[in-house]
Amino acid sequence: MTTMIAVPSLSPGGLDASISAHFGHCEIYTLLSVEEGEVRDVRVIPNVPHQQGGCMAPVNHLADHGVNVLIAGGMGMRPLMGFHQVGIDVFHCGMSQTVGEAVGAYLRGSLSAFGQMHTCGGGDPHHAHP
Numbered sequence: 324m325t326t327m328i329a330v331p332s333l334s335p336g337g338l339d340a341s342i343s344a345h346f347g348h349c350e351i352y353t354l355l356s357v358e359e360g361e362v363r364d365v366r367v368i369p370n371v372p373h374q375q376g377g378c379m380a381p382v383n384h385l386a387d388h389g390v391n392v393l394i395a396g397g398m399g400m401r402p403l404m405g406f407h408q409v410g411i412d413v414f415h416c417g418m419s420q421t422v423g424e425a426v427g428a429y430l431r432g433s434l435s436a437f438g439q440m441h442t443c444g445g446g447d448p449h450h451a452h453p
Contacts, residue, residue, distance in 0.1 A: 325363075328355045328429065329390040330422045336367035338423035342416050346395040347381050347402060353422045354388060360430055378402045382409060394425045394434065400442045413437035 331349035332340040343349030349370050356364040371384045382405040385393065393406060393413045406413045414434040419425035428434050 324358070326357045326391050327389045328357060328392045328394060328426060329353070329385050329388070330355070330394045330416075330425055331370075331396075332367070332422055336422075337365055338362075338421070338426070340422050341420060342394075342396055342422060342425060345397040346393065347378060347398060352385065354390065355422075355426055357426075357430070362426065379405050382406055382411070386411060392429070393437075394419075394429055395437065398437070398442060400439065403437060403439075403442055415441045 329352045331343040331346040332351050332353040333343055334340070334350050336351045336353040338353070340353055347370075351367050351369055354366050354368060355362050368388060371380045378399060378401045382402050386409040390411055393411055394416050395413065396416045398413075403413060413436070414429055415437045416425045417428060417434055419428055425434070
């Protein structure tokens with residue numbers, strides 16, 4: 324079974340790219356196709372403007388690209404609920420700095436599910452909205 328993972332990234336994207344601090348405001352997403360615990364394909368897609376559809380625009384954008392898993396550092400509660408509604412599992416990137424580190428941690432099962440404590444306004448000033 325193939326899992327499509329998305330990670331909000333800084334340009335140019337890819338495994339060595341830094342993770343963008345807030346999923347909805349990133350420039351791009353690095354998409355990784357994973358089979359049997361191995362990364363099979365890596366590609367980059369642009370984010371969509373927040374104005375068209377508000378916080379749900381990026382959620383629907385990723386769902387339209389077949390994403391099953393999102394690894395992120397920060398987001399609001401509304402998009403988190405939106406990801407749950409469209410069937411995308413969301414994990415907090417933890418201390419990972421790059422896409423490759425985050426995906427490796429996910430594949431090892433060491434990332435925690437993204438919860439209310441990780442959302443903007445959830446007590447982490449590191450991931451507040453700009």
